[in-house]
Amino acid sequence: MNDEFQLLNPDFLEQARALRIVARRVAPAGRWAEHRSRDRGQGIEFRDYRPYSPGDDLRSVDWNIYRRLGRVVVRLFEEMEDLPIYIMPDLSYSMWKEAHPRAVVAMQVAIGLSAIGLDQHDRVGVFPFGDELDTSVRPTSGRGRLTLLADALTRIGMVAQRRRSGTDLAASVARLRGLGLREGLVVVISDFFDPQGARKILSELKRSRHRPLLVAISRPEDREPTLRGDVRVRDCETGAVQDVSINESVLMKYRKAYDEHFDLLRSFVRQRQGGWLQIDSEQNVMEQLATLFDGGRFVA
Amino acid sequence: MNFGLFSITTAVAGVALLAIGLWILQRLRVQHREIEVLSTLFWKSAIEETRARVFVRRFRHWWAWCLLVAIASILWALLGQPQTASFDKTQHVILIDWSVDDQQVRGRDLDVALQLAAELPEGRREIIAVGMHLETLLHQQEPLELAKLRSVPRPVPAPLGMDWAIESISTRAGTKTPITIHIVGDAPVDKWRLSALQSKFDNSQSPVLKIFRVERATSQPPVALATFGVSDAASGDWNRVDIWFAFADPEQVLADTVGVVLDNRPLHHPLVARDHGILEIQGVAANGGLLEIVHNDLPVGALTLPDRKLIRVHIDDDVPETLRQLIQLDTACTLVTNANNAEVVIGSTPDSNFRLTSEDQPAFHIQTENENAEDALADLVDELALRQIDATGLATDSGRVVDVQVASGETRSLALWGNLFTSSFDFVESRACPIVVGRAVRWLANRPPLVEWVELGRKLPVASPEFQRVADQLATTNDGRQLRTTRLSAPVGRTATLADSTENLSFSGFNLFTLLGFFVAFLLIGEWMLFQKGHLP
Structure with missing residues (x-):
């Protein structure tokens, strides 16, 4: 498929593959990969002993202990499994409205993180959302699947660009939770301009088992609007209008509301030991994305 | 000023003026330049709208202007407290017993009558005081305040009583016109005379003459004296008298709840129990003082003692x-x-x-x-x-x-x-x-023996013949002494039992005021919701 949004930029991907996402400990029942799991099994690194029970592999019996203490125990080793990564790029109309669409940046970030995940044998799912979650792209793994993901994301993006959908992040998170996916890392890439406000978004994120990584695509004008005077602002997604006479006092209240909104999101991420990244859509995406990876590693 | 006082032309002109005024006011509202933004989320928190001095803005929707005109017109109409016309043509007459020589009782009865009159259709209610003659305190269509101005305190006896008043009013109305008479208070109505009167009316389809009683809250004590009297002292002392009294239902009255007060000071003479529930106080000084019997600190009867000079x-x-x-x-x-x-x-x-x-x-x-x-x-x-x-x-x-x-x-x-x-x-x-x-x-020396007494169901021999129909009466004896009693006599056997007025009021038309009030509230809520959604102005 023609790469409409130039998601598969070789330089961009090369830089991305130098980065690593490291999980503290992944949920059990995954596939073999590079992350330490909460499972005990047949790995390399010794973890613990437990009494022998019929059916255990005799090769795991520690005969030295049997010789010294007369007790039959088996050795347990850490399992190394994959980290499921669920990436949710926001493709609502507000992400497309500007000359340099934030949605493209969101998709680039999504592909970059997908490249990192697939490169380290993790399972990656991409779930674009607007006023609802798109589950048409099934989670996949393997380095060769990146092109397929980029094609699917490009196709979905082209549809979303024409559709002018609204934003309902809370419902989308709730839908993702309802899919019953294995516990992993959920990456939300959005402007977070959900008309329901930050508290509604967080109420759904808090109910999710996944560790959050929130990537805010923003512009300096978001916090420092250049509007002045008597203005009727119309929401590009909902069409709701709000008459406002903008003066310095109003601007201060606006900034305060903006800061409170994103402070709530940041505070939540800190509590859940997740990640937070704010990307200026006008600046180099890869450079900004790399700031998330301290020493080339992002610990999820 | 409201629809009720204006002609149709004036009312329409008023609505038109309101419509024009609202249109002009609307043109003075703020004009904003519209800008599409990514989100209005933060603007809503920061909103601080100021009025811009712009004269060229119109309503975005013509029906928004119509809605405001409708709201303003209904609010204007509500000032008149409109009511729909009632098909019930019954005339309502409120009778007050004006023979009571007690301004407090009179004022209370008049207040009760005015409260009832306020609920009745203005064009079909009047208040009449029953004294020596029928004195109309409030005519039809008159404001209630006039009744108070006309209630000049003039104590008069009512020799013909409430029965006569009912007969007069019903005769005046004719036997075909539906009439409802409301009697304020407990003035007795002779049931035989009432029955005879109602038989004259055409009650074939529905009763033409209805008589109700407006029960009023009263401070009447729960117990009443059946007998109350004064006699010469059994001791023979000329300047002392014996007082005797009995409650209508002696078994309900405990001895320690009964007190005697002489000239506002407790009298500590012992109460001597006699036959038939009679209690006697012996040897009270006959010095013209006011002796009161109280039950649970409520006065139930009073007597002015004779002032016996040698x-x-x-x-x-x-x-x-x-x-x-x-x-x-x-x-x-x-x-x-x-x-x-x-x-x-x-x-x-x-x-x-x-x-x-x-x-x-x-x-x-x-x-x-x-x-x-x-x-x-x-x-x-x-x-x-x-x-x-x-x-x-x-x-x-x-x-x-x-x-x-x-x-x-x-x-x-x-x-x-x-x-x-x-x-x-x-x-x-x-x-x-x-x-x-x-x-x-x-x-x-013209000092007859003292045997002054009143008894339930009987007239005081020396009292006014109206004693039976009034409360708190001061009866004057032949030699000038006053015998004040409570409601001692009630010819129970002949008193008609009347239904309560307040439970039988089904006359008034539908209250359009309430309906319009709800309607305008509904419109205001609608306007607010439209404004919130940006459809207004």
Whole structure:
């Protein structure tokens, strides 16, 4: 498929593959990969002993202990499994409205993180959302699947660009939770301009088992609007209008509301030991994305 | 100013003016330049709208202007408290018993009547006071305030009572016009007269004449006196009286809940229980004080005691010593030396009204101011206790006929043999002597025995005939004393039982005021929602 949004930029991907996402400990029942799991099994690194029970592999019996203490125990080793990564790029109309669409940046970030995940044998799912979650792209793994993901994301993006959908992040998170996916890392890439406000978004994120990584695509004008005077602002997604006479006092209240909104999101991420990244859509995406990876590693 | 007071043309013109005014005001509203933004989320928090001085803005939707005109017009109409016309043409007459000589009761009854009148259709209600004649306090269509201005305090008796008022009003209305009479308070209505009256009306389809009673909150004590009276003290003390009273239902009254107050101070005389639930207070000073009976600190009856002054008696020098001693021993009498200052003069001169005569005169000669002296003879003999005299013994001793003569005159006087008080007769030794002398002195001084009482179901003998229909009445006795009673008499057997007015009011038309109020509230909510959604102005 023609790469409409130039998601598969070789330089961009090369830089991305130098980065690593490291999980503290992944949920059990995954596939073999590079992350330490909460499972005990047949790995390399010794973890613990437990009494022998019929059916255990005799090769795991520690005969030295049997010789010294007369007790039959088996050795347990850490399992190394994959980290499921669920990436949710926001493709609502507000992400497309500007000359340099934030949605493209969101998709680039999504592909970059997908490249990192697939490169380290993790399972990656991409779930674009607007006023609802798109589950048409099934989670996949393997380095060769990146092109397929980029094609699917490009196709979905082209549809979303024409559709002018609204934003309902809370419902989308709730839908993702309802899919019953294995516990992993959920990456939300959005402007977070959900008309329901930050508290509604967080109420759904808090109910999710996944560790959050929130990537805010923003512009300096978001916090420092250049509007002045008597203005009727119309929401590009909902069409709701709000008459406002903008003066310095109003601007201060606006900034305060903006800061409170994103402070709530940041505070939540800190509590859940997740990640937070704010990307200026006008600046180099890869450079900004790399700031998330301290020493080339992002610990999820 | 509202629709109710304007003609149709004026009302329409008013609505048009409102519409134009709202349109002009709307043009003065702020004009904003519209800008599409990614989100209005933060602007909503920061909103601080200021009015821009722009004259060129119109309503974005013409129906928004119509909505505002409708709201303003309905609010204007609501000022008139509109009501739909009622198909019920019943005339309502509120009757107040105006015979009650108590401004507090009158004011309370008038307030009750006004409250009821406020609920009645203005064009079909009136308030009439029932006194010596029917006095209309509030005509139809008049504002309620006029009734208070017309309620000038004029105590009048109501000799014909509520029955007469009902008959007059129903006759005035005719037998076809539906009329409902509301009686304020508990003035009794004779059920037989009421039944006779209703039979005259055309009640074939629905009752034309309805009579209800407006029960008012009353401070009437829960118990009532059945009997309340005052009599001479059993001890014989002239300046003391005995009080006796009984509650209508003595079994409901505990002794320790009953109190007696004399001139606003508790009276600590013991209550002596008699037969039939009668309680007696003995030896109360007869000094004209106000004696009240209270039950649970609520007054249930009051009585103004007699002010008993001593009888001034002058005794001439030739009066036998025995008679003189009898007078001196009588606690009702005080001796005076000046005959002109005395109420009773005892002597043998013609100026004496207690005259001692010789035996050639009639034994007893009574002069009374009663024109029919012969008819009064029997009562006089009883009042003067002459029957207690041993007339046979006197006749034997004197050898003469002992007779009693009576004659009419301008003043009272009594003549009897002077020798009765000498050793010639054994009259002074008899028990009748002090009684006859005492009664004679009291009769001559016009101090009749005290037996003033009222009893449930009976009229006070000396009270106004209207006593039965009024409460808290001050009844005046013959000698000027006032006997104040509570509602002691109620001719229960003949009083019609009337339904309560407030439970039978089904006359008023539908209250359009409430309906319009809800409607305008609905419109205002709609306007607010439209404004919130940006469809207004």
